[in-house]
Amino acid sequence: MVSKNITIKNELGMHMRPASLLAKMAATYESNVTVKFNGKDFNCKSVMLLMTALIKCGSEIELVCDGADEEKALAELSEFIESGMGE
Template sequence: MVSQKVTVTNEQGMHMRPATVFSAAVTPFDAEVKILFNGNAYDGKSVMMLMAACIKCGAEIEIQCDGADEEAALAKAVELVESGLGD
C-alpha cells in the first residue's frame, strides 16, 4: 500500500465535475483508491462518495492506493489533484 498527502487547489473543491474527473481517471486501475479526509475513508472511484466527503478548496487529503498497480494509480491521482482536477 502506498499513500501521499496533497492539497486540493481547485476553487470549487470536490464538486460534481472535479469528482467525475477524478473517479473516471482512477477507475481503470486495479488498485483500490481511498481518500482519507476528516478522519473518514472515501472510495475514490465513487463520484457520490467523493462529493459526500465535502472536500473544499485548500483542504489537505491523503490518497491511499492498494493493489498491483498502486504506484501508477497514486501517481495519476496526485497529479490530477495538483493540476486542479480539470477546472
C-alpha cells in the first residue's frame, strides 16, 4: 500500500467534471484507490462518492493505492490531481 498527501487546486474543488475525470482514470488501475478526507474513506473510482466528500479548493487529501499496480497508480493519479484535473 502506498499513499501521498495532495492539495486540491481546482477553483471549485472536487466538482462534477474533475471528479468524473479522476474516477474514470482511477478505474483504469487494478489497485483499489481510496481518497481519505476529513477522517473518511472514499472510493476514488466512484464519481458519486468523490462528490459526496465535499472536497474544496485548498483541501488536503490523502490518496491511497493498494494493489498490483499501486506505484504506477499513485504516481499517475497524483500527477493528474496536481495538474488541476484537466481544468
